[in-house]
Structures are given as structure tokens and as C-alpha cells.
Amino acid sequence: MKKLIFLLLCTISWQTMAERLYDVEVIVFKRNQSPDAVKENWPEAPGGINFSNAVSPYDAASMAARGLTLLPKSEWKLNAEYNRLSRHAGFKPLVHVAWRQNDGSRGAMPKMRLAAGNNYGNDYYKDGTPKGVQTVGDDGTEKKSGSMYELDGFIRVYVQHYLFIETDLVLREPGERKVLQDVSAAPAPLAGQSDTVLQDIAQDGEATNVAAVSTPNDDVTFAGLQKLERSYAIEKFLQPYAFEQKRRMRSGEIHYLDHPLMGLIIQVTKAN
Numbered sequence: 001m002k003k004l005i006f007l008l009l010c011t012i013s014w015q016t017m018a019e020r021l022y023d024v025e026v027i028v029f030k031r032n033q034s035p036d037a038v039k040e041n042w043p044e045a046p047g048g049i050n051f052s053n054a055v056s057p058y059d060a061a062s063m064a065a066r067g068l069t070l071l072p073k074s075e076w077k078l079n080a081e082y083n084r085l086s087r088h089a090g091f092k093p094l095v096h097v098a099w100r101q102n103d104g105s106r107g108a109m110p111k112m113r114l115a116a117g118n119n120y121g122n123d124y125y126k127d128g129t130p131k132g133v134q135t136v137g138d139d140g141t142e143k144k145s146g147s148m149y150e151l152d153g154f155i156r157v158y159v160q161h162y163l164f165i166e167t168d169l170v171l172r173e174p175g176e177r178k179v180l181q182d183v184s185a186a187p188a189p190l191a192g193q194s195d196t197v198l199q200d201i202a203q204d205g206e207a208t209n210v211a212a213v214s215t216p217n218d219d220v221t222f223a224g225l226q227k228l229e230r231s232y233a234i235e236k237f238l239q240p241y242a243f244e245q246k247r248r249m250r251s252g253e254i255h256y257l258d259h260p261l262m263g264l265i266i267q268v269t270k271a272n
Contacts, residue, residue: 021271022251023071024157025078025098028114028169029091030150030262035173035241038260049168054111054154057097066110071098078254081265091263094151100271101157106166109158117150120172124148124238133235148172148238155264162248163268165255169243171262177237186229 055062057070073079076098085091094116101109124130126144127137137143153169243259249268257264 020103020159021100022103022157022163023075023098023100023269023271025071025076025267026095026112026114026155027078027082027085027093027265028095028116028151028262029085029093029265030117030171031260032090032092033261035175035239035261040260049153049170051111051113051154054113056113056115057099063099067102067104068110068112069100071100077269078265078267081254103159105160106156106158106164109156111154111156113152113154114169115147115149115152119147119149120174120238121145121147124174128238128240130236130238151262153243155266157266157268163251165245165247165249165257165266165268167243167245167257167264169262169264170240171243171259172238172240173261175237175239176234177239178232179235180230181233182231184229184231186227 055066055068057063060070063070076096078096082093082096085093095114097112097114099112122131126146126148129143131145135143150172151169152172153167155169156166158164158166241259241261243257243262243264245257247255247257249255249266252267252269254265254267257266
């Protein structure tokens, strides 16, 4: 009897420790609209994405080495969603992929690198400036070239008491930017200017080489006032837009992660 109880406890313990397997299916798409049409204060260009511990869903050997298995299209569940996006003029699907993984923690699970869409590496340098204009950067070094896909980055699905998805993606869009060309000083006569006008000029940051002179009445006047005139040029530029999110999920549910220029649909289901 004691031996039977011991075997039963061992069985329960083994089942508890056994890893769970999940099927992960992901669709990433972009919105077919100009970033200029979106009322959004875009942040500065994002820094480089950390691709350490990343694998490609198109490299079966690397995936197998990390305990991941690419699922055949016959087992995909989001085909209807993908087809609706493909038929809609407002969207462009970039990635549709599915794989099987275990229930590892954030530190244990690899990042799934997603690179898709147009490769702008032939037309732009890594810093986003167009090729054929300037081959040397502001620091005096040769500008770097290489592949730059329309969509690049990674997602990671892991278990930390609950299911989580983490995204660090970038969408690249050709556009234009205003570049400062020259700054020159133009004299600004003081005659006839009120104190308010002079104060406004100084506060706007358009004044330089200003000397303050005290008068017997402790008033302040300005001598040698110069106004800065700036000239700009418009140049082509490959603008990156970051898509960084972290979301807690439930197994079996379809989740949607939103962005003004793109979106991500994901479903994670138990495989055993």
C-alpha cells in the first residue's frame, strides 16, 4: 500500500513538472496611410534593437536547437483574418507565421526575429539618409550599408505565472525631413523697437551677441543685437517607427496589439 501511494505521488509530481506546449500564431500588418496623415507626436528615431538570443522562423535548424517547431500551414487558425487583411485596401500583411514552443520563462525563451517587406538597403544607408548624396557621416566615418527591411524586430512569448507577449519591432517608411543647412547673423536695428519686442526676441532664442547695458534708471537696453537666420533643405529620409509593447494574454483568445501605423494579431493555444 505504501509503495502504491509513493508511485502515485511520483506520478502527480512528474505531471506537475512536465512542460506545457503552446502553439503560437502571429500576423503583423501595416496600415496603408502616410505617417504625415496621422496626428501623432512621433518620438526620436529608436535605437538599435537587441537581437541577442534571437532565432528566425525560417531557420528550422536554429529553431529545433532552441526547442521550437515551425507549424505547417495546415495547422494555422488565423487564415480568415489574414485573408480579410489582404483583401482590404487599407492594410498590407507583412508576416504570417506559426510555431510550437514550451512554457519557458522570459529569460529562457528565445526571441523570434521577424524581417519582412521591402528591403531599403539598396537606396538608403543605415542612418536613414539616401545613398548617392553623402557617403561620410557627421563624425567623419564612412556611412554603413546593409539590409534594412520594411519590418524588422522580434517578438517573444513566455510564461511568468501568466502568458505574455513582448514586442520590439520597427516599421521603416520612406519620407522627407527638414535639414538645417546654414545659420547666418543679420543685423536687427533697435531704433523704434519697444522693450516688449526686444524681450520677445530674446525669449524666443533668436537673439545672440547681446550686451546688457545698465542705465541710471536701472533700465536694461540691448547693444549689438543680431538676429539669426536659418536656411533649411528638404531631403529624402528612411524614417523608423518603433512598436514596443508588452501584453498579458490568455490561452485560446485572439489578441490585437495596436499602433498608428501597424498592428499585430496573435493567438496562443495549448498544444497538449
